[in-house]
Amino acid sequence: MSATVPGTETVTLQIDGREITVPKGTSLVVAAAEHAGVEIPVFCYEPRLGPPIGACRMCLVEIEGAPKLQAACTMSCGDGMVVKTAETSEQAKDAQDGVLEFMLLNHPLDCPVCDKGGECPLQDLTFRYGPGNSRMTLPKRTYEKPLPISSSIVLDRERCILCYRCTRFSGDVAEDGELVARERGATSVIATFDEQPYANAFSGNVTELCPVGALLPTAYRFKARPWEIVNVPTTCTGCATGCNTWATLREGKVERILSRNHPDVDEGWLCDKGRFARYEPRDERIAAPLHRGATGLEPAPWDEVLSTTAKRLRHLQATGDAGAIAIVTGGALTNEEAHAWRAIADALKARTASAPVAANAAWERLDAYAAPLAAIDRADVVVVIGDQEPTDRAGTIDLRIRKARRAGAHLAIVGPGGTSLEPDAGTFARTLPGAGASVVAALAAAAVAVGGERVRADAPTAGSVESLAAQAGAAEELLGLLAAARAAARRPGLFVTDPVATADLEALGWALGLDAGDGGIVPLPAGANERGERAVGLVGGWDEVLAGLEQGTVSGVILVGCDTVVESADGERWQMALAQTDVVISVAAFTNGVTSQSQVVLPLDVEHEREGTVMNLEGRVQRVRPSLPPISGVSMLEWTARFAGFLDVATPTTAAKAFSAIAASAPAFAGLSWSTLGERADLHRTRPAAERPAAPAPAAPPAAPPDGAFRLIAPRPLFSGAAVERTDTLAHQRAPYVVLAREDAERLGIGRGDEVRVRHAAGEHVGPARISRRLVPGAVRINWRGSAAGTSATVGAAG
Amino acid sequence: MPEAPTFAAPTESSILLPFAGTRREIAEYEATGGYQSLRKAVGMTSEQLVDEMIASNLRGRGGAGFPAGRKASFLAPGEDRYLVINGDESEPGTFKDREIILRNPHMLIEGILIYLWMIKGAGAYIYIRGEYAKEAAILEGAIAQARAAGYIGQPLLGTDYVPNVYVHRGAGAYICGEETALLSSLNGERGQPTAKPPFPAVSGAFKKPTLLNNVETVATVPVIIGMGGAAYAGIGTEQSTGTKMFSLSGHVRNPGNYEMPLSATYRDLIDGKGGGLPEGRTLKAFVPGGSSMPILMPNQLDTGLAFEAVVAAGSMAGSGAVIVVDDRTCMVRFALRTAEFYKHESCGKCTPCREGTRWITELLRKLESGLGTTEEIDLLLNICDRVEGNCLCVLGDACAMPVRSHIRNFRDEIEEPVRLGRCPCPDDAPMADLYPPLLRAPLPLVHAG
Numbered sequence A: 001m002s003a004t005v006p007g008t009e010t011v012t013l014q015i016d017g018r019e020i021t022v023p024k025g026t027s028l029v030v031a032a033a034e035h036a037g038v039e040i041p042v043f044c045y046e047p048r049l050g051p052p053i054g055a056c057r058m059c060l061v062e063i064e065g066a067p068k069l070q071a072a073c074t075m076s077c078g079d080g081m082v083v084k085t086a087e088t089s090e091q092a093k094d095a096q097d098g099v100l101e102f103m104l105l106n107h108p109l110d111c112p113v114c115d116k117g118g119e120c121p122l123q124d125l126t127f128r129y130g131p132g133n134s135r136m137t138l139p140k141r142t143y144e145k146p147l148p149i150s151s152s153i154v155l156d157r158e159r160c161i162l163c164y165r166c167t168r169f170s171g172d173v174a175e176d177g178e179l180v181a182r183e184r185g186a187t188s189v190i191a192t193f194d195e196q197p198y199a200n201a202f203s204g205n206v207t208e209l210c211p212v213g214a215l216l217p218t219a220y221r222f223k224a225r226p227w228e229i230v231n232v233p234t235t236c237t238g239c240a241t242g243c244n245t246w247a248t249l250r251e252g253k254v255e256r257i258l259s260r261n262h263p264d265v266d267e268g269w270l271c272d273k274g275r276f277a278r279y280e281p282r283d284e285r286i287a288a289p290l291h292r293g294a295t296g297l298e299p300a301p302w303d304e305v306l307s308t309t310a311k312r313l314r315h316l317q318a319t320g321d322a323g324a325i326a327i328v329t330g331g332a333l334t335n336e337e338a339h340a341w342r343a344i345a346d347a348l349k350a351r352t353a354s355a356p357v358a359a360n361a362a363w364e365r366l367d368a369y370a371a372p373l374a375a376i377d378r379a380d381v382v383v384v385i386g387d388q389e390p391t392d393r394a395g396t397i398d399l400r401i402r403k404a405r406r407a408g409a410h411l412a413i414v415g416p417g418g419t420s421l422e423p424d425a426g427t428f429a430r431t432l433p434g435a436g437a438s439v440v441a442a443l444a445a446a447a448v449a450v451g452g453e454r455v456r457a458d459a460p461t462a463g464s465v466e467s468l469a470a471q472a473g474a475a476e477e478l479l480g481l482l483a484a485a486r487a488a489a490r491r492p493g494l495f496v497t498d499p500v501a502t503a504d505l506e507a508l509g510w511a512l513g514l515d516a517g518d519g520g521i522v523p524l525p526a527g528a529n530e531r532g533e534r535a536v537g538l539v540g541g542w543d544e545v546l547a548g549l550e551q552g553t554v555s556g557v558i559l560v561g562c563d564t565v566v567e568s569a570d571g572e573r574w575q576m577a578l579a580q581t582d583v584v585i586s587v588a589a590f591t592n593g594v595t596s597q598s599q600v601v602l603p604l605d606v607e608h609e610r611e612g613t614v615m616n617l618e619g620r621v622q623r624v625r626p627s628l629p630p631i632s633g634v635s636m637l638e639w640t641a642r643f644a645g646f647l648d649v650a651t652p653t654t655a656a657k658a659f660s661a662i663a664a665s666a667p668a669f670a671g672l673s674w675s676t677l678g679e680r681a682d683l684h685r686t687r688p689a690a691e692r693p694a695a696p697a698p699a700a701p702p703a704a705p706p707d708g709a710f711r712l713i714a715p716r717p718l719f720s721g722a723a724v725e726r727t728d729t730l731a732h733q734r735a736p737y738v739v740l741a742r743e744d745a746e747r748l749g750i751g752r753g754d755e756v757r758v759r760h761a762a763g764e765h766v767g768p769a770r771i772s773r774r775l776v777p778g779a780v781r782i783n784w785r786g787s788a789a790g791t792s793a794t795v796g797a798a799g
Numbered sequence B: 001m002p003e004a005p006t007f008a009a010p011t012e013s014s015i016l017l018p019f020a021g022t023r024r025e026i027a028e029y030e031a032t033g034g035y036q037s038l039r040k041a042v043g044m045t046s047e048q049l050v051d052e053m054i055a056s057n058l059r060g061r062g063g064a065g066f067p068a069g070r071k072a073s074f075l076a077p078g079e080d081r082y083l084v085i086n087g088d089e090s091e092p093g094t095f096k097d098r099e100i101i102l103r104n105p106h107m108l109i110e111g112i113l114i115y116l117w118m119i120k121g122a123g124a125y126i127y128i129r130g131e132y133a134k135e136a137a138i139l140e141g142a143i144a145q146a147r148a149a150g151y152i153g154q155p156l157l158g159t160d161y162v163p164n165v166y167v168h169r170g171a172g173a174y175i176c177g178e179e180t181a182l183l184s185s186l187n188g189e190r191g192q193p194t195a196k197p198p199f200p201a202v203s204g205a206f207k208k209p210t211l212l213n214n215v216e217t218v219a220t221v222p223v224i225i226g227m228g229g230a231a232y233a234g235i236g237t238e239q240s241t242g243t244k245m246f247s248l249s250g251h252v253r254n255p256g257n258y259e260m261p262l263s264a265t266y267r268d269l270i271d272g273k274g275g276g277l278p279e280g281r282t283l284k285a286f287v288p289g290g291s292s293m294p295i296l297m298p299n300q301l302d303t304g305l306a307f308e309a310v311v312a313a314g315s316m317a318g319s320g321a322v323i324v325v326d327d328r329t330c331m332v333r334f335a336l337r338t339a340e341f342y343k344h345e346s347c348g349k350c351t352p353c354r355e356g357t358r359w360i361t362e363l364l365r366k367l368e369s370g371l372g373t374t375e376e377i378d379l380l381l382n383i384c385d386r387v388e389g390n391c392l393c394v395l396g397d398a399c400a401m402p403v404r405s406h407i408r409n410f411r412d413e414i415e416e417p418v419r420l421g422r423c424p425c426p427d428d429a430p431m432a433d434l435y436p437p438l439l440r441a442p443l444p445l446v447h448a449g
Helices: A029-038 A090-105 A121-129 A165-173 A205-209 A272-276 A302-319 A335-348 A363-369 A397-406 A434-449 A462-472 A475-485 A502-512 A528-535 A543-550 A572-581 A638-648 A655-665 A724-727 A742-748 B026-031 B036-042 B046-056 B068-075 B095-103 B105-119 B133-148 B181-188 B215-227 B229-233 B264-274 B307-312 B330-347 B349-368 B374-389 B394-409 B412-419
Strands: A010-015 A018-022 A060-063 A083-086 A153-155 A179-182 A189-192 A214-217 A230-235 A244-250 A253-259 A290-293 A296-299 A327-331 A350-352 A381-385 A408-414 A428-432 A492-496 A521-522 A556-560 A583-588 A600-602 A614-615 A622-624 A710-713 A738-741 A755-760 A763-772 A779-782 A790-795 B081-085 B123-128 B163-169 B211-214 B242-252 B254-259 B281-289 B321-328
Touching: A010 A029, A018 A029, A060 A090, A090 B349, A090 B374, A153 A638, A165 A179, A165 A205, A189 A655, A205 A214, A205 A253, A205 A502, A230 A521, A230 A622, A253 A272, A253 A428, A272 B321, A296 A521, A302 A327, A302 A335, A302 A583, A302 A600, A302 A638, A327 A335, A327 A543, A335 A350, A335 A614, A335 A638, A335 A655, A350 A543, A350 A724, A363 A462, A363 A521, A363 A528, A381 A397, A381 A434, A397 A408, A397 A492, A408 A434, A434 A502, A462 A502, A492 A502, A502 A521, A528 A614, A543 A572, A572 A790, A614 A655, A614 B026, A655 B046, A710 A755, A738 A742, A738 A755, A742 A763, A742 A790, A763 A779, A779 A790, B026 B105, B026 B133, B036 B105, B036 B215, B046 B068, B046 B215, B046 B229, B068 B105, B068 B211, B081 B105, B081 B181, B081 B215, B095 B133, B095 B215, B095 B242, B105 B123, B105 B133, B105 B163, B105 B211, B123 B181, B133 B163, B181 B211, B211 B215, B215 B229, B264 B307, B264 B321, B330 B349, B330 B394, B349 B374, B349 B394, B349 B412, B374 B394, B374 B412, B394 B412
Parallel strands: A010 A083, A327 A350, A327 A556, A381 A408, A381 A492, A408 A428, A492 A521, A556 A583, A583 A600, A710 A779, A738 A763, B081 B123, B081 B211, B123 B163, B242 B321
Antiparallel strands: A010 A018, A060 A083, A153 A214, A179 A189, A230 A244, A244 A253, A290 A296, A290 A600, A614 A622, A710 A790, A738 A779, A755 A763, A755 A790, B242 B254, B281 B321
């Protein structure tokens, strides 16, 4: 065999008489499958869960010279090894029959009513390798079943074959330790720690890892049989990660979401939002055009609504200044839909806004320093900056950060604390809430001041570094870490979750030389396709539009797939501003904070109803495919084309045509074609050369709270949004909580689990207290359904 | 209250415990030459000490009989290396480590210190069986005395090496006597075996290179250093050198621990030290090395105690727990009791052990109750074959080997309940009380969650 990479050490061995040469250290299971074309069946082996454990014993093979059979999963290929699998070894075959018989001894014969039936590894391997009958003559072991381990997952202990995949996921991948094995021997069972619900944000992955029907998603139980479903390959649009998924379609309904492993994006993991959240019930959806009449919002024919709206907007455009109309989006559109809205914006000379804050919107400028998601795996230093957990903006990135840390990367967290990553972080630099920008500015300044690789003429003075660093807490300590990493030619990665000015990040990337090598900056956008919307030209920040509305320079606004009242930290101002605006048009899936202020409301197509592409946070363009018809029967591409027609412009009515138009005009799509995007999209981006950025503007320190008030940390949580709020099985994931610093809790006499009420500008939040030793005192962290911020929250015991 | 003199008198060949009673006080121990081997060892290099161990040809006393010197030479290099002493003595019939700790704890401490010096270990952990509360307290006391005397927690005998020794109590799991399970437990994880590699010599306690030895092995080291490896190798047989503690129990006049040169035979132990069986009873079988080993028959009584001799006889010397079985014993119940233990102690990690030990036990219980069939006896043999050698660790083997040997050696007797419809043994037969008459009724085999 010559298919080996030159320079890597290889070993030559024989499996079932076939000689193969593989890289040293290859697992025997993998070598057999990939190089010798021999299947060695497995149950517990799953490389994504860490080192093999050799528990199920399904992969026993005979190795010449070994005194007994060996588990192939825990064996590395050795030079000269002669391996006989069950295919050629009587002894291995007998052991394999034995293992399957043992597994099935107490496994119920309920395949006909088991949801796993038909797509069950145990069933498949029993058919392929099993002895065909059982010699078990005694009554089977029974357990109470099914046991809900959360509102999303049920456990059937009788079906469990104790492969420990789920507990290894919980312990070694998500690192929550919530799923455990209890008791021992034949009475071993899977359980949740202390009988608490399995509430990890990634819990649903265990339902896919489970090789039997023991862990099943509640929502999919008794819903479908594998032969009556169609799995549609698509991309999750729950956040900007862009995890690849299968949508399981049965009789016109998406019943289930499965991961479709893209190693460079999601590694086969999904968060529970992506897996379980549904825009249901469909009959509560806005399914037709509505316009405000005498009795409120009333359905009206498409053409009537679109033509009237076009006329009104034309009138506004004619009477106002350029930019009197604003089209506001929030990453909910496909690139093709965004392209249509760009054309409409041009026709109306409208301004656009696609991200909450303009200053951090131009993340494309960071492309010279950008790192792909997969680079996290190889990072030596991982720095997370911001108030928010990365999970909240890009679900599965959390698992990648943990994986990097387990592999030896130094994890540094810079933020106010109270998140789940700090306990295992090598460095935790505590800052005030909202200090992300100061941190980055201080780091950039300090990097220059201590003689970073690229000293600028306008280097700040030592004094300004000190004051910036003081605002930022332990920035200098962090900088030392980064400098050491650079010096050792290693690869730092930076993850930014806060609204941080692009210019500051650019300055930092420049000062640290992050444009060279494998590492870099990974900004985490707020909207799922925020980056794609910008790439087709919907640029600008909500904050600019809000200011325009308040100043009266914007008199008409179209809000497409974004609820700025809930999703913006300035929700209250949005509400007041929209109430005074002449023309408010919204496109929404459900009635929400902005539809109630709109004169016209149009139906929004959501995931599984759209054909097109989206761009993830790396810039990877991926396909989304429809499983269902558009909610109104007319797709957004079709009705925007009609609307554009009333404005005398033409837009494509199909995604393929729209994509061609985008590829021809938008640089980020150059060279891409609709037909070659494929199911596992590559990242088609090249790093532009870094240019010396302008000096960062001094960041304003976060304002001090009034006496007795708390600084509020309420970034939009992962488990929020219209779909999450309507999904019953996610009830436990969105259950409110309040995180208080230990000092504050003691002062207020609040104990762990006590109900706490937090009043803030956007509303009132009541939940059980979590006490954090790391959260900065004087701050309170809540999982508010929207975005909120401020320095005047009040905290007190509820009741 | 004075301690009852429950310990056997020393024999002429005793070198581990050559005295009656106890020597728990450090003064007593030092007065009889204690801690002199440590002084000698501190004058030697690590390589010299390993060579001395190799010269002694000491084989591990925990059960597997792996040469202790070679094991020490395998320890991976590293800054932090640990010594772990396996005191989780849980194999039914084995109580020798307990005797060493009760009677001569400082001998173990001295052995630990010699080992620590040899590997310049970052620390030593004595993992002691949870039920050994008194023994753990005695060890704690001995460590405190050794600390006060300047052997622990401060530079050792004028060197700059500081040894530290800790006692860690188990929580009642037999499996934690298995080295990887012991280390998992010590590391704060669930007490279950892990796949090797990585071997403890590379990644053990706290994921650092770790040397793991049985209590008796470590306690023997001061003797070896004191008398010299070559002299030690002169005792016993060529392949099994020195003396070893044997725990003699069952139907024998004088049960107890006996230190025997490994050149002796089971007859020397059972008839000689043990005084033979009680009046009127005859030998039916004996367990040569702990309940997990295949039994030997009366005509094998002249088998040597040496590791290689027991293997030649078709069993294994194991931990040196010899259980004498007399003619009144019901072999069905004996097999059932043995299987029941291993089923109870199976950790549940790997399939053949978890499911196999339970199946074996339930089939034996069905057989004992008179409801079994001869086909099920053949099935039992086949299950044993499919468990043995196919598990993650040897606990499954520990259940399969004795059950198979009981059936093979006593097939007629095992089949008797099938023929009679009930176990033929009188209710006062040994082990009858283990399974009270309720088992005559259909068995409650269904376990609710």
